[in-house]
Amino acid sequence: MSHTYETLPENVKQYSAQELQKLLYSTIDLNMQIKESHWTMAGREFLSVHRLFDEVAEVIEDTVDDIAERIAQLGHKPEGTLQKVAEKSSLPTYPKSFSSIDEHIEVIGQRLAFVTSQALQAMANMEENGDPISVDLLTARTREIDKLTWLVESHLPQRK
Numbered sequence: 001m002s003h004t005y006e007t008l009p010e011n012v013k014q015y016s017a018q019e020l021q022k023l024l025y026s027t028i029d030l031n032m033q034i035k036e037s038h039w040t041m042a043g044r045e046f047l048s049v050h051r052l053f054d055e056v057a058e059v060i061e062d063t064v065d066d067i068a069e070r071i072a073q074l075g076h077k078p079e080g081t082l083q084k085v086a087e088k089s090s091l092p093t094y095p096k097s098f099s100s101i102d103e104h105i106e107v108i109g110q111r112l113a114f115v116t117s118q119a120l121q122a123m124a125n126m127e128e129n130g131d132p133i134s135v136d137l138l139t140a141r142t143r144e145i146d147k148l149t150w151l152v153e154s155h156l157p158q159r160k
Contacts, residue, residue, distance in 0.1 A: 013076070
């Protein structure tokens, strides 16, 4: 742990850094899964979904950066190498192949919802542990991801 002027107690900083690190692994993995989908999809709605996934990836990339910077602010070193992410991410593995754009949309929507759920749990834990700043950061980021989940899901055929 490195020196920081962050005023939270050391045990709170340690706990929040651990919670944020778990989320960092998943958001880095999510960003790569979105890009994988973005690069490999083809079909009738390609252009609109391709552009949407660009927007989604940009928000997730900003989220990754914010989470990593908060870990550093707490006096810890964020881990974001692909090797560590592959080992530690709790996000489900991206499927090897798809036959339709709808399948890409479905999986990315599910992955966004998964990360939102993971962030909500981390927020509850950090709030209980006394770190309102990290909670606020994740609240803002999760709000954006939740909206993107809706935008992605809106591209699927209507379900009854």
